[in-house]
Amino acid sequence: MARAYKSSSAGTPAQQRELRAQGRRTMRKLFDAGMRVFAERGYHAARVDDIVRAARTSHGTFYLYFANKEDLLRALAVECAEDLTKLADGIGPIGPDDDGYEELRRFLSGFVTTYRRYGPVIRAWMEDQVADREIDRLGVKAFTAIGARLGERMREAGVDIAEDERAAVGALMAMLERVNYALASKRMVVDEDVMLDTLARIIHRGFFGAPAGPAP
Structure with missing residues (x-):
């Protein structure tokens, strides 16, 4: 059975539950996508739409881990x-x-x-x-x-x-x-x-x- 995990570097929604291996991988994918988008567009111009697209995931998945782009930052x-x-x-x-x-x-x-x-x-x-x-x-x-x-x-x-x-x-x-x-x-x-x-x-x-x- 996969071990559950909590991290101080998780977004607000993710901190309210324990993350297993798949959840950690998804969060890392969103981290990496957010970093790329912030680098390319700048923090203020970046949108959740851009991050979701870069991560090749859905808005619903994003909001399972982060409340908004500031929460991701x-x-x-x-x-x-x-x-x-x-x-x-x-x-x-x-x-x-x-x-x-x-x-x-x-x-x-x-x-x-x-x-x-x-x-x-x-x-x-x-x-x-x-x-x-x-x-x-x-x-x-x-x-x-x-x-x-x-x-x-x-x-x-x-x-x-x-x-x-x-x-x-x-x-x-x-x-x-x-x-x-x-x-x-x-x-x-x-x-x-x-x-x-x-x-x-x-x-x-x-x-x-x-x-x-x-x-x-």
Whole structure:
């Protein structure tokens, strides 16, 4: 017998019942369709009709899992916030040496992967596209966790980056988000490994005290 399942990242209707394997697959199909539609049309222009069509399912099926498109975005935001928080928790020491560079690049690669998957959700956070304060709170909490961990790693590296650490961390987070937005929107076309190497060098030298010179 298939095991029942409940998830905090399910939509409001789905949270009121236990989902089995088929239900989880259907919800994932709606998640993926919603992400594609939000990416292609933007959150405000997207309609439930578009999501249903992309998922090749019915309106009735959609409303078994989500109350509306905002409910779908909220569920995606929960999942995205969980992944970003795990990414923050996994950031190891970033010193000015080669090991620090490799750890920084590993984190950046994970951030790029997460942004590629959840770009529409992150842009909704950054551009204040939704009025739902819970969705906004999830984004603030997740990005604060990453910023706090990076600030901690800067202090451990002994870098006096600025009189106001919050300004330094804010500048770093803004750079990360904008670079990833440019990549996701195709406004910047560059090989991903080249971009990661370049970004890692800039951040390592500018924020973690690495000496100028050839890349590790």
